[in-house]
Amino acid sequence: MKTILKFPLKKIVFLSSVLALAGCVSVPGIAPAQKNAGLVSGPPVNDIITPFDNALSCLSGRVNPKLTFSVGAILDQTGKEQFTEGGSGKFVTQGAGDIVQSALFKAGLTVVNRRDPRVMETEVKWGLQSAKKVIASNFFITGSINSLDFIPGGGFDAKIGGIGPSYRQNRILVGLDLFMTDARTGRIVANVPIQKQIYASEFGFGIGRFIGETLVTIDAGWKEREALHFALRQMLNLGTFELLTQVMSPKNYVSCREQIDALHGYTENTPGALALKKYLEKNAAGTDVNPEPESDDVLNKTAPAAPVNGAHSGPVKTDDSAETYSLKPENGAEEVNTINEKTNEVMEGDFTSTTSEELSRKIIVTE
Numbered sequence: 076m077k078t079i080l081k082f083p084l085k086k087i088v089f090l091s092s093v094l095a096l097a098g099c100v101s102v103p104g105i106a107p108a109q110k111n112a113g114l115v116s117g118p119p120v121n122d123i124i125t126p127f128d129n130a131l132s133c134l135s136g137r138v139n140p141k142l143t144f145s146v147g148a149i150l151d152q153t154g155k156e157q158f159t160e161g162g163s164g165k166f167v168t169q170g171a172g173d174i175v176q177s178a179l180f181k182a183g184l185t186v187v188n189r190r191d192p193r194v195m196e197t198e199v200k201w202g203l204q205s206a207k208k209v210i211a212s213n214f215f216i217t218g219s220i221n222s223l224d225f226i227p228g229g230g231f232d233a234k235i236g237g238i239g240p241s242y243r244q245n246r247i248l249v250g251l252d253l254f255m256t257d258a259r260t261g262r263i264v265a266n267v268p269i270q271k272q273i274y275a276s277e278f279g280f281g282i283g284r285f286i287g288e289t290l291v292t293i294d295a296g297w298k299e300r301e302a303l304h305f306a307l308r309q310m311l312n313l314g315t316f317e318l319l320t321q322v323m324s325p326k327n328y329v330s331c332r333e334q335i336d337a338l339h340g341y342t343e344n345t346p347g348a349l350a351l352k353k354y355l356e357k358n359a360a361g362t363d364v365n366p367e368p369e370s371d372d373v374l375n376k377t378a379p380a381a382p383v384n385g386a387h388s389g390p391v392k393t394d395d396s397a398e399t400y401s402l403k404p405e406n407g408a409e410e411v412n413t414i415n416e417k418t419n420e421v422m423e424g425d426f427t428s429t430t431s432e433e434l435s436r437k438i439i440v441t442e
Contacts, residue, residue: 123305126339127312128181133331134319135183145189145212146176149253149311153223167220167249168304171311175216175253178315187212212258216318220307222250222270230277237283241296247273249307253314255322265321267314267345275300313340321347325354 106112149171157164168174172190179186187210198204228245250270254263279296313335320328332351335341342348 123308125305125309125312127309127316127335130316130331130334131178131182131312133334134316134328137323137327137331138182138184138319140185142213143185143187143210144179145187145215145258146172146179147189147215147217148172149175149217149251150219152219152221155223166223166303168307171218171220171251171307174308174311175315178312179216182315182319184319189215214255214264215258216253216255216315218251218253218314220249220251222248224248226272228275234281234283237281239281241277241279241281243277245275247275247303249273249303249310251307251310251314253311253318255318265318265346267317267321267342267347269310269314269317269340269342271306271310271340273301273303273306309340313342317342317345317347321345321350325351329354 151165151167151169151171153167155166157166176186176188176190189212195204195209199206199209224247226246226248228243230241230243232241233239248270249272250268252268253266255265256263275298277296277298279294281295282291282293284291316331316335320332329351
């Protein structure tokens, strides 16, 4: 019995000495119960920059500042969750609406906050604010992140004499849909469905050899995967840019679209992409040789801020002879084209003496 316990006892004494020494030395993550553990300092905090920021910033000054935009619900409809030791969590960010709101602000638009109206509602109920001073939205953006598919990958593992590399690759496919809606009629004026594959790979190198009677194994490698939520932010930024440009004349955003590298993102079949393609073909043919926006087409930078709008019930009229903004369904496709043309005029026109309410009417009033 003494022979059996002799060797383990030495190891116990040695480990006890190491632990006692560790208690006297500050080690990150390890500290006595009465003291705070040391914190590891990682990379610095910085602002988020995506490949689409320059294109969004380029739109600043090209959309009429009297138009107001807001963001509604952009929900996670994937139904996917991940189970971890701490419980369960969503794969997809629940803050997509805030990301789109930041994208609108970066584009220099007049944005009203509808993400959390509880403060305004409470102050109105308490009589601290007047509901008539709340600025109404002309357009709002909604949508959903509606697909998250795990694509089976592939790889290999080769060993010769216990030595060799291994490699694996897999992907996640994410898709979303965004809509821009006219706040007064509910008509969708722009839509974009986009998707992206999230790439992940793993590389390793292993050695397993006997040295005498002792087995020695060494494994080294690395894993890399695109940050899922950062990729979603890029998708939402590109989607916001696409929504805005769908209701603009191509000549007024062609220079902004050129700032987006196709390696980072592109759209081919959306209304905005098709309109831009048609415009570039005409420009190459010499039928339209002015790719830069004209002064009377861009927004008036000195125009006053959007005026406040009171609460209205029923159709709004600017004078006794003005028509209401209700649409006539029998007009069909011809009316839709007229509406789109008026949307472009309102988005880009010079309306120094026109109210925000009248601007919104110009998109949807019937002649």
